Amino acid sequence: MDTASDRSASDHPEDLPDGDLNRAEHDRGSVHDTTGNDDVGGRPDSAESSHDPRLSELLAGSARGDQPSFATFYEATSDVVYGLALLMHEEPEGAQASMLAVYHQLWDQADERAQDLRLQSQASELLTDEHAADEHRPDDAYRPTEYELVLEWLVPLAHRIFVERFREGLATPIRLAVVPADEGGGIAGLPEEIIEDISVLSDSQSQALALSYLAGDTHQQVGAAVGAAVPAVKSRLRDGMTRMHTRRTTREAELDPILRAAVTKKDVERSGAVNRNFTEDIGADVEHGLLVELAEVYALDAIDNRERAVLDEAALTADEATARAWDTRVLSARRTLAEIFTAYPVVPPGQLLEEVLYNLSDQEVGMGMVESISSHTEVAPKREPVVKRWMIVSGLAVVVLAAVLLIWGLTIGQDVQATADGDPEARVVDGIELAEGGTARAVISEAENVGYVDFSEVGELEGDATYQLWLMPRDDAQPSSLGNFTAAELEEEIVTLRNIESNRALQITVEQIRGEERPMGETVGEIEMRERVTDGPQYGGSADQEEED
Known part of the structure; x- marks a missing residue:
């Protein structure tokens, strides 16, 4: 639960009764x-x-x-x-x-x-x-x-x-306090003006966004404050911005042409079904083809000067399609942030x-x-600054990225697939059965630290349920989501895996809500990253326990 700051309105010297600054009173044009x-x-x-x-x-x-x-x-x-x-x-x-x-x-x-x-x-x-x-x-x-x-x-x-x-x-900076999950979750100390605007976010997403954008923390500092891994924080910042984009498309009474043409339900759903594995390092993310996925982290200023230079250089030298997708997503994120955080001007x-x-x-x-x-x-x-007009190109980001990420996914996926297939010692696991129907084939290269999974004849789910894929870490860290997929999407895409040495298994769950922070639904399949080696029959236990023994 997000709570407001104890700072009263009197802390703002201009908040006088005859000068109350709210959205309605400032809708007077530019x-x-x-x-x-x-x-x-x-x-x-x-x-x-x-x-x-x-x-x-x-x-x-x-x-x-x-x-x-x-x-x-x-x-x-x-x-x-x-x-x-x-x-x-x-x-x-x-x-x-x-x-x-x-x-x-x-x-x-x-x-x-x-x-x-x-x-x-x-x-x-x-x-x-x-x-x-x-x-x-x-x-x-x-x-x-x-x-x-x-x-x-x-x-x-x-x-x-x-x-x-x-x-x-x-x-x-404003003093914000992370509220533990057992005490309600969220973050305390938020300016009350923005609480409603960010209510669409999960507790962990609101923590990450508030600490980065309002308090000026880097994504590493956010991770330390909330007790989360750096890759998970990057995902929360990106996915939190996606939720705020989506909310704006549903509440705008009069959308600009880009939003009307671009932000469809299918576009939004597919945006959560792309395999994106962040690492601990920005430079490594860029090398893995994740430049565009870091646009929101960049727009939030959740990076230091060295990381900014790395991203600026990568965007400058990227191919035309990638550079355009990067520019569009950075601009759309900045517009959504500005619509929320500058809607209450004060003289x-x-x-x-x-x-x-x-x-x-x-x-x-x-x-x-x-x-x-x-x-x-x-x-x-004085006027309200662009209360309903900020996302001029945010919709376009979805359309452009749908094409760019499709090409990117195929190219990067083929690289990982070729690397895994090229390892003569790679482990191939066929006929992995899913509880909801369908099978999977996994190729895992421990030597190259990569792998991929190919799904076929995946069972259809009822209603809005989707399959969500998770990388389950070997330690007590939070699982990392690879996205939500329909049955058709799982069959269409090759799910690529990186940094497998840090993870115990790939887990597939059925979730009723997209973008869950941790597995909540039924587990319908699990693929171990390492082959179990025993001297005889084994009953129960986990791979982690084997290693400890």
């Missing part, structure tokens, strides 16, 4: 009138709007040293950044200092950041336009506003700066802008000048 095409590329609907400085233009002006432009950019975006900072920091003072660090970096690196914004916005618009072309009336399909495009770039930047400050000891204290400007240079920028520009660009009315 910086410009959203009835037109307010994207970064421009396409003004009137002569008046063509003269309004856009946020991207204001950031570009900042790169030229124009402080009034920078001040206006701050006025238009600081409520979202400060709202996120308050969720992540233990004290308001720490949130304010971290927010200042964000805008100081924006000023110091304005030229580079303006280019980043332009390139990312163009890529986002391209993906949206491509999918909107499949709509019945493409010209009427939803397009992201400029404000949305700016936030999908700014929020991840701010989050990473906050996380770096936590890890360097410059700020104190920062007025003196923070003065402090930002004071620290920039000796140039005097009076508030009168800022207010003049602000009124021209209509940034005074």
Whole structure:
């Protein structure tokens, strides 16, 4: 059970009765009138709007040293950044200092950041336009506003700066406490604003997501905090994001064209039936072809700088299909996170802008000048940031990945299969019977530490039940799920196995709910990773007990 933080609303200095900031009160559009095409590329609907400085233009002006432009950019975006900072920091003072660090970096690196914004916005618009072309009336399909495009770039930047400050000891993150399963499970200390949004997650998934995204922990630190293996934490972060994507597709009243076309029940179900074996090391995961599967871990900033460099390099040198799948999944994860964690903007204290400007240079920028520009660009009315529009490309991720992962699975699977078949000492086990019907054939190479299983004539299950495959460790660690499969999917796919020396067996269970954290249903089959060697008849006992004896 996830519980709220003891921090009261009064801990937020701006939470006054006449300034209560909630989702409904901020649904007032973006910086410009959203009835037109307010994207970064421009396409003004009137002569008046063509003269309004856009946020991207204001950031570009900042790169030229124009402080009034920078001040206006701050006025238009600081409520979202400060709202996120308050969720992540233990004290308001720490949130304010971290927010200042964000805008100081924006000023110091304005030229580079303006280019980043332009390139990312163009890529986002391209993906949206491509999918909107499949709509019945493409010209009427939803397009992201400029404000949305700016936030999908700014929020991840701010989050990473906050996380770096936590890890360097410059700020104190929100205090979260893992609740043991026998005491109800989940995590205590969450900001009450987000509890409903993450209620779709299992207890272990909410623990992993909260500790990584809100408290800034790496996935290794999360594992230590919750007592789980590193591969299991990676799976929880990835699968937790998948659940939040799925929930958004079911609650959106008006979906953008990508969601309408892409997020189907079959797509979501198949996304959980891909064989994905994480290891202890990010570099090893990449070598095993799991780059795209790490997109959510990357988007959550649950990695250190060395691991980030490894993933950036892998994405840069990947083939076109893999790179596109990576970019799409990272962006869709960031949009879902931003929709949840920035839906409660808070206007920062007025003196923070003065402090930002004071620290920039000796140039005097009076508030009168800022207010003049602000009124021209209509940034005074604050708004809810993209409550229902964040997942512009998250649906596309499912469609693109369905094809990419199919090709990837075949290629990687063939490599493992060929390696196992090439071992003359590989153990072949035929005729493994499943309780629900069907058989399996396993080829296990202890020398190469890999194997694979081929299923045939698998029995159909009733209702929504699926087969879930588990790698059962030799020690007391939690089993690692390889995904959920229908009978047809098990027959179609070769289930590949890696790092078999660390696991006792492959177990097949029947589960009524997809994505279980541990085996809950009936065990219908089990394949030992090592052949039992005895001097005579053996009755009962396990492989582990044999080794101990």
